[in-house]
Amino acid sequence: MNVTGCISAWVNRHNGNLNMCKVSAKHTLASLMDQPRYDVQYSLDNKVYSFVSEGKKGRVIKKVQFDLMQEGIFNLGFGDWVGGDPGFNDLAITDNGDMEMVLSTVVGIAVEFLSKNTGVTIHLTGSTPVRTRLYRIIISNRYDEIKNDYSVWGYLNGRFYPFQKNINYEAFLISKLL
Template sequence: MTHPFYEFTIHNGAIRFEFVSIGQRVIRKVIIYQKLPLPNLYNLALGDIEVGGKADFEIISDNGDRDYVLATVIQTLITFFQNHPQASVFITGSTPSRTRLYQVVIARELTEIQKRFEISGVTETGNEPFQKGVLYRAFVISQK
């Protein structure tokens, strides 16, 4: 969580964030916190903004700036929770490899993440406190 991140703009009551990824290319990115049917639960969606303004949440940018992008996601989580303190955020990748990437980053930054957030891993049987070495399908983060 101490990694440099991209400056971002905040939209729609801190549920939409936009920033520019600068790596091999310059790519407009969007992070949207989508309200889910359960009380105070939001889904985090990260994607690229295509020409014309439509968001693509399935695209693989591979822009060479992964750590900057993930650090930016964490910074938007902080801002989101400042505006929605009772919320929880559901995070899963659009592919299994993206979910594994999120898990690797969470495990690597766990000590820092746990200073500010509660984090659970989602398994076939439910949620449990995040543990390194356990393969999760998704993650749920809330503010401490």
């Protein structure tokens, strides 16, 4: 399914309340992988990933999970592993001194997920407004590199828009251009 189809599916899931925009520009995340990353383990279906954050507070297991929201759209959730379902706490503040390496690892996982699952879209939002802002800053800082390989959309006021820097989006859709 292409990005327009994914957005359409997402709109349908939300009772058609969102106005759909057509894909007008190409967008990519691969360059975010130039930072050091942790070694990652993953499930056979490539939907659950884990790694160990190592820092000033010791070793903390992190979990990244892709949950199907609608056909072709997967929500990316991540946090400290706690067991059970969903198995992670996305509100945890680990403060292990390795935030850049953790985020680089999560970006690497997202890139791998999109590469292994052709035509899907990742839905991304922070568990708090501060975390959503952090994701926006990361995307904005690398957007000129990202836009060549990935489509990036921001959700604001009930609608998805092609990503623009310095806009406080509530959520994001990211897909690899085919």
